[in-house]
Amino acid sequence: MAEKQPTPKEMLDRIDYQPPHVDWMETPLDIRKGMYCYAANPKSVATLGLPNARPWNPLDADWKLPENWQQIIHEGFKERLERFRSVKVFMDICVRCGACADKCHYFIGTGDPKNMPVLRAELLRSVYRNDFTRLGKLLGKANGARPLTLDVLKEWWYYLFQCSECRRCSLFCPYGIDTAEITIFGRELLNLVGLNIDWIATPVSNCYMNGNHLGIQPHAFKDMLDFFVDDIEEKTGVKVAPKYMKKGADILFITPSGDVFADPGTYTAMGYMMLFHYLEEKYGLDVTWSTYASEGGNFGFFTSHETMKRLNAKMYAEAKRLGVKWILGGECGHMWRVINQYMDTMNGPADFLDVPVNPITGTRFESARSTKMVHITEFTADLIRNGKLDLDPARNDHLKVTYHDSCNPSRGMGLFEEPRYVINNVCKHFYEMPANTIREQTFCCGSGAGLNAGENMELRLSGGLPRANAVKHVHEKYGVNMLACVCAIDRAALPTLMDYWVPEVQVTGVHELVANALNLPGQAERTTNLRGEDLEELKAQAEGETDEG
Amino acid sequence: MAEALISLIQKKRATIVSKWFDSTVQAYPHDTAVFLKSQKDQFANPVGSSTRQGIETLMDQLVGEMAPDAIKAGLDPIMRIRAVQSLSPARATTFIFALKQILRELFRKELQEADMARQFFDLEARIDRFALDGFDIYMGCRERVLDLKANEMRNRTFRAFKRAGLVAEGTDNEPKE
Structure with missing residues (x-):
């Protein structure tokens, strides 16, 4: 005989609506x-x-x-x-x-x-x-x-x-x-x-052996950027020529390797390359990339102070070897906390570098007096403020943009205004999320500090809920369709987060927006954005949505 | 139809919503439940506010048209959250059944009458509809989570192969969802 089945009453009695209070x-x-x-x-x-x-x-x-x-x-x-x-x-x-x-x-x-x-x-x-x-x-x-x-x-x-x-x-x-x-x-x-955890230990090991978290070897790193060169030429008709490990260059540029490898960060990387090309053509700016210091991020930070120091050291070492004047840093998150709060005392002082001065505008970046490292949105904001960029923001008119303050640049270095200033100069439609979810009160993407793995997806999606909830609000209220950020982990994690909570919103780096608006000398007619999407179609689609709305 | 009972429910709507919300957040540990109830800012407390809003929508439908889209709009935010929290499918959907108990207790006297009891059966069928839809949404969200895991993995590897020149040029062979 089968075991006696409980009566409905017995089953109901077994339902415990509350977890125990212990x-x-x-x-x-x-x-x-x-x-x-x-x-x-x-x-x-x-x-x-x-x-x-x-x-x-x-x-x-x-x-x-x-x-x-x-x-x-x-x-x-x-x-x-x-x-x-x-x-x-x-x-x-x-x-x-x-x-x-x-x-x-x-x-x-x-x-x-x-x-x-x-x-x-x-x-x-x-x-x-x-x-x-x-x-x-x-x-x-x-x-x-x-x-x-x-x-x-x-x-x-x-x-x-x-x-x-x-x-x-x-x-x-x-x-x-x-x-x-x-x-x-x-x-x-x-x-x-x-x-x-492996999502931290293996990137750290890769970075230690190959210079970046993804373990991309120097020739492969260059191959990736060459691929972007072709892509940029296809979309703009202009062939950019990034320089690698150029001794005596004015500026060494370091960004997280995620931008070289993973969409949509790759479009941000193309954005950097286009900006540098423009500045070189117009003003003779001399920027070099490095396949040795090919990682801005520092997962050592999530391991121990010693490991963080070991990985960070290559930035200064490479700057010294190449004899550059100062370092320009890309859109990254925790990289900036390491730079602003630890680098100087760990591996500094970098006496051999100059206090960063923008050679085009003459602006002296006092905020980077000690670290000798400038955030690219500070650099670009300065260029825009001094009227040095030829911009056509209309190419971003189909976008309704909001900005996610990445935790470390906002709370770790106080970077609030520069990214917003840049976005407002390259996009027509910008909307802020509610005050208690941005600037110093910004909510994390839910995947920071080495937690951007696949196997902990439930943690990432639930932890990212407060951020996504604020994005959903501006999406419903203003029709926001693009979430901008200045962090490679954000660019890797937020698309998945959006997909689950607000699938109508895409993710971009700030310099992708800049590059889409930037007019390059000698460019062909720009019919698509860096993602290869037809601008006329995007515009018509956006106008259709506005009419319906 | 359940007109008389529905009008009773409408009169006590605020009490029912409040009791239902309280019982819904009891699925969480005590300290969490206290927070979910007390913090009223929707951005500081997205779980509490989505849950409250969802319950209001479901109440509208319980005494209203039972429009499938509206039911989904009420249930989706609650189930979407629960599908990524440490809640089993049973615990995630328990709150729907709890409404029956709340109504039974609240209208204990009225439900003694045969006609009212009959009306309550109709209403219970509506609550069962919520539960079934809730299961579907929960399952849909769980499947979405698995899709997202798979997509991240696929994008990382496929694009790496492509950039490494291991995928033939000119073929539109990127896997699509």
Whole structure:
């Protein structure tokens, strides 16, 4: 006989509408597919000389940790408390006021309380109290302390890789606790026992060996740009000629390799090439690319301070070798946080470089006095302001553009006005998203800090919801159809995010918009944009939509 | 038809919406539910505001025309969010069935009458319609997530091959969705 089937009444009684209300420390860890990235490839870990390279799977009970892993973490914790005053302060001063709790896009999107920044930090603080404070040792759990068990370590790994280090929460902390620093510190500890993710470790290893995250070798990097040269010629009738590793050039240009490899970033890369060609033809500007310093991004930043330093060093080394005056940086996200907040003290001071001066306008970039590295939207905004570009914004008339402030350039270096100034000069229709979702309060794309993998798609889509929700609003209100940004991870992640939440909106880099508006000397009639779309058709389509609207 | 019951529901609409919203956000852990209920800004709390708005739309349809497009418009934002959160299909759709219980409790006395009880059966069929549509949308969203994973992978590899010159020139052989 089959087992007795429950009656409808019994079935109804079994329905539990509410999850149990338990203390966070008692909530068991549930590692869920779609929320985590795969473990690091041991080859990549070994290449970097990082500890405990071995295959492991987060879903297995045994994470193949070194026998003395508790001791390693404890000593690593202790060492960093002494080394980083910030970590010590951040461990001590949080009063758990909750101001940050609902500011994290991952908490807002996933609804998981352990993604509240205060709780994510509490995962580490609870162990700190237990191991390093008298009260914690005495009072234990009553003081919010707990020993570092295997479950706690697993919880660290799971949640510290659900933080994109975007720093939105830190904006609201009355004590100025930078939760991104806590994540950076926590990930560093995890790396000591070999707990990393492949989406970070392999790009770092590639960058270490080949100069960029994607592992593109020098000749292949040049091949890619040659491909863009052909593409630009096809669309504009002008053959641009990028220079590589030119000794004595005025400026070294460095951008994330994502722009060379992945759409729609590739159109932004073409945009840089067209701008440099224009400036060379008109004003004799001498810019060089490098296949050695072929990566602006720095996934080492998501691994440890030492790894970040190793990858960053090549920028200055190449600038020195080539004897350029200063460095121009492309549209990238965390690259700018590394440059503005770490590079100078890690690998600087770059005394051998000049304070950047735009040779065409004479503008001295005081903001880059110390780092010697200028953001390309600052550079282009300066050119436009001084009337140095020949622009025909009508080629962007079919677009209704909004701008996503990428977390690191906005919160990490205060870049708010320049990209907007550039967009407004190359596009007719620009609409801002609501105030609490832009500028310093911008929401992350949901895929930053090395979390742009495929296997954690649910995390990316739920974490990106607050951003997508604001885009949806301007799409519905103003008919916005293009989301501009200045970050290669954004350009890789946002198209997928839009596809799920607001499929009518496409994604672009700012310099793709610039290049589509820029009139090149000797150009043929421009009938298509860089994506090869027919401008007349796009215009007719846009007018049709406006008529209907 | 269920006119008498519908008019009762319309009179108590605000109470029903409020109870239904509360029970819907109970699918989340306690701290999250508190946030979803208290933060009223739609940009600071997209989950709470989409859920509230969706429930209002569904209430309109429950006592209205049951227009398929409107039902979809009410359900889609809620299910689209739940499909990428840590909610099982059952937990994601439970809130729809919860409406039956809310109405039963609220109109316990009225439903003693045979005619009212009959009207309630009609209404339950409408709620079941929501549930079935909800399952479809949830499944559609899950399939979309898998498509997006596959598309990202396909775009990365295909375009890499193309740029590396491994794909024959002049053939429009890029896979299309």
